[in-house]
Amino acid sequence: MLNQFVSSVVDAGREWLQGEKKTGDHQNKDIKTLCHDLLQAKGEATSAALAYEVVITYQNLNKDERESFFNNLVNGFDLDTNALIKYAQTYKTARNQETFRKLMSKTESLRQELFRRINQAQRGTALLVDLRAEVLSGLSTHPHWGLIALDLEHLLSSWFNRGFLRVERIDWRSPAIILEKLISYESVHKIEGWDDLHRRLAHDRRCYAFFHPVLPDEPLIFVEVALVKGLANSIDKILDIDATVMPVDTADTAIFYSINNCQKGLRGISFGDFLIKQVVTEIKKEVPNIRTFSTLSPVPGFRKWLKRKVSNQNAVILNSDSKQLIVSS
């Protein structure tokens, strides 16, 4: 550690002495070279500085340059299958820390290590989520980009692990920068401007979202709930901007009427289950008079779908008094 401590101070100082000069160097390099440099970087600080260059450079790529970069990610940063097979065979016959370490060094594509290093930079995580969104949207015409998508899915699943997410209530006290995102991401029951949003965040409504610490302004998924008396029989009533706001202590039912994933780049990495479970817990704690949890028309066609599912009944109801799961007609 000693050796490293001194050289860290020396490195940090040298970098600071040289100032912007160093930064300038990278700006002319193309993204492929930067990525290779990044993979070979030794010092942590150098690596982080290079990662930041990659972020900046990527953001300025045009459509063609991105396509070319994605193709390069597929072909230039893949698995070495020969080495993988060789080390797997060695490990198979001699299982120990050394053979396992060697095997592990070949089980991932170079992309994964590259992405982990990009993630060190400020805005690195956001870039990777965006990159995956772009890759997914081009998948039909570029099926081999699927390799990139899978690598990112693997990493993002791990980074957006439930243990790292925090649930937050969103209401009229939330920052506008987050609220405007609800307006833009809500696709189940479109939000028609700030007045509509204001009604949906009134005292007899609840909205909760998951956030990741490094994306504090970006809800990952949010669920909208109406607290009502009796079972609401129409989504129109719930969405009515002019509906009177009800005192919460007269409500007995929580209706989950909408849920939306916000990040296309996180497709396939699901949080909905966790969120709903946690929201049920939060509501139980905050509004103990709520005894029934129900879904209602979360999407157009829901009623029809549910009818097929549960014959001639119109809502799934969880009722704590009867201590049974009922589906009311």
Place this chain on the structure above:
Amino acid sequence: MLNQFVSSVVDAGREWLQGEKKTGDHQNKDIKTLCHDLLQAKGEATSAALAYEVVITYQNLNKDERESFFNNLVNGFDLDTNALIKYAQTYKTARNQETFRKLMSKTESLRQELFRRINQAQRGTALLVDLRAEVLSGLSTHPHWGLIALDLEHLLSSWFNRGFLRVERIDWRSPAIILEKLISYESVHKIEGWDDLHRRLAHDRRCYAFFHPVLPDEPLIFVEVALVKGLANSIDKILDIDATVMPVDTADTAIFYSINNCQKGLRGISFGDFLIKQVVTEIKKEVPNIRTFSTLSPVPGFRKWLKRKVSNQNAVILNSDSKQLIVSS
């Protein structure tokens, strides 16, 4: 998504209706069974609930049970090398999303997926860090535990990625729960109680640490800096509890006199480089009159070590005025 939304609400409700009964079920299961259940769990919420059972159960294991559990982790949750080799060969001849997905499903030991799932639970991350610490400390007598250590190193490196860490200044306004950890983790220059700590956090000292969002009370690494006038020639002066606190605007030199890793379970996952770089930046911004950054006796024997390294000189100095890296005698 629709289908899943409804069944999530149903699941959350069912679970809540059943309440503590469910929890009770698991408490009699042993940790190996729980781990297998966890790996096979389908719903996210079920998985998180099981993960929490694993955390609780693990914490109550005695020494023998832990050894047995670690051995089971080595042998019962390993790689399927045959499948790995088979899928690697398939992928080698036909590289596409499907063959890659299959290959990826076999490149990791089951431990990694198990650990990722444990990480979903509250305190899951802390458990995994502790588990690795324990595994590392038993490595000499149980060399095969090295497989566990490597898997955890891989995951923890990814989770404790620089992009997820935040640097925080620690001073006399910091929570006592964090300060007491400085006292216990400082091993370079032992802190002799709260008065000594108070002096080390005075206006002419700086202390910075890295934190991870899910371990808010646990510094990962911290560095101690003294702001002085001229180059301090002795660590004793810096550590003197009764030394007069100097006005910061008269200081011209920052001496990095100690750095400590706090988590044994994160051994080999280094942050020191990043931290020092960031601290240099913070100090430059906050105290622009600091022109020299230096290390001094960070550990016993440092002077001797440095002498060997740089012949007959006694400190590494970075000086911005001379625009060169000098080592003063």
Place this chain on the structure above:
Amino acid sequence: MLNQFVSSVVDAGREWLQGEKKTGDHQNKDIKTLCHDLLQAKGEATSAALAYEVVITYQNLNKDERESFFNNLVNGFDLDTNALIKYAQTYKTARNQETFRKLMSKTESLRQELFRRINQAQRGTALLVDLRAEVLSGLSTHPHWGLIALDLEHLLSSWFNRGFLRVERIDWRSPAIILEKLISYESVHKIEGWDDLHRRLAHDRRCYAFFHPVLPDEPLIFVEVALVKGLANSIDKILDIDATVMPVDTADTAIFYSINNCQKGLRGISFGDFLIKQVVTEIKKEVPNIRTFSTLSPVPGFRKWLKRKVSNQNAVILNSDSKQLIVSS
């Protein structure tokens, strides 16, 4: 203190045992009786409970009841001038702590003590600010309410003392509950909805407000500033929603283009001077390249007014380079 400690615990306990019963008692009392009870209350906790009753009761008064209450405040809670004169004469001839204490007990109207006690309740401060606003708006038809207004001005000046206010930057990260108030309070250059507001809070704009700790959602006064290159010659350009957002580091001039007091009940208690001074300081610190501070058409007719004031010139300019105060033509 001992005696009081025990009786506090006893009181707190008794109150809690009796629970809602007690609260119910007051709800039938009219506000005048409540106010007299409040003035005579001995224990602090009793006093705070009564104050809360006053707040609740006041909020439910209709227009006639409020008028009657205000008249009662004028006549039923006034100064005892005879006692005041007597004690003033005593103090004049014998200045000591005792004579001074007696004099002080008569120098204020009972209203002031009443208002101070109302202020103990949650939302008490807000009520008093609102009450003064109402009193001021009725002053032309009820000139004697001026006594209430003066008493409140005296107290509110003291409570909204500069030392207790904190300046806060308002931007797109601010809570919607505060932002909607900018829209409603801006009367110099009306804000036409959320898009207009968004532009006014973009990176090349600054908005700062004063807040009081007990009214966290209520800006007291806010000032809007545009950071521009060269002296803007038209307010229309500054207010143009579609104007390109400029990089801040190219700006050299800060134009204070609007200032608004928000609370009618705080009329005559001025903060503007303090706020502007502090905003100049903040901007200097954050954007050191700003060298000129200027006002431009803060209100319709400003240009004309300024022309009269400074003959044929069109803006007041403070320029740090020329080290003089100039008024440009």
Place this chain on the structure above:
Amino acid sequence: MLNQFVSSVVDAGREWLQGEKKTGDHQNKDIKTLCHDLLQAKGEATSAALAYEVVITYQNLNKDERESFFNNLVNGFDLDTNALIKYAQTYKTARNQETFRKLMSKTESLRQELFRRINQAQRGTALLVDLRAEVLSGLSTHPHWGLIALDLEHLLSSWFNRGFLRVERIDWRSPAIILEKLISYESVHKIEGWDDLHRRLAHDRRCYAFFHPVLPDEPLIFVEVALVKGLANSIDKILDIDATVMPVDTADTAIFYSINNCQKGLRGISFGDFLIKQVVTEIKKEVPNIRTFSTLSPVPGFRKWLKRKVSNQNAVILNSDSKQLIVSS
């Protein structure tokens, strides 16, 4: 407002242009002159700047200079009783806004206005609290300083109004800068260092304090509570550093065992009642299984005192089950 807006910008700018020169001017003036200047200052910003000079100058006065300053406060900033009597007589015969305004302008000593203006400065409030502490401690030898004490009591009562205070739980997560003050202010049951403090803030203890927004590091009063099973019969047990920490859900009784005022300068301005009431509420909410609130030996001699008070019984008990106030033997 327009006029004022422009001149505020002009003033702020002028001040900034002149920079430190202005500040230097005041540094040679003595505190009496500064106080007179402050009372006559017109602009708010000028007033605040002068107030800051007073704060700085006051802090550097030696003992003799302070005595001289206090004497000057008594004699040079008193009431004008003649004017007071005259305006009181006018108001008596003609009660209207104008006569009331004039009367109000004479009902306070100049000290009060001076103190309000000092309060505008950073650290102004802290200075006034300290000043009163010093005045109170010198009262026996300088009885006429009682006038200052009364004026400050009047202002501080108003500023430290319950409505402006916030209650905060203090635990091991609190900043060390606050914790060290508990150690120094606890005089009922002395805290013997950080280990003792740690035990007093463990999970089965509660400590709450009142804070004022402008003195965020200074508790005003704090109360210590032990959560126990059954009625503790000895303070020694509660204070035992080595006592096992009890799970909170097994406790049924909250024992208020100590309460301390922290600021000598706030003597006579009591918060204890409020604090205890609020703490009872907080504990009821957080730990619903607590059914009994009791005091026990809050001070040496308490048992004896209580015995005298309630004959042969040893604790005041509030029990919610019996719905009566009992004093157990």
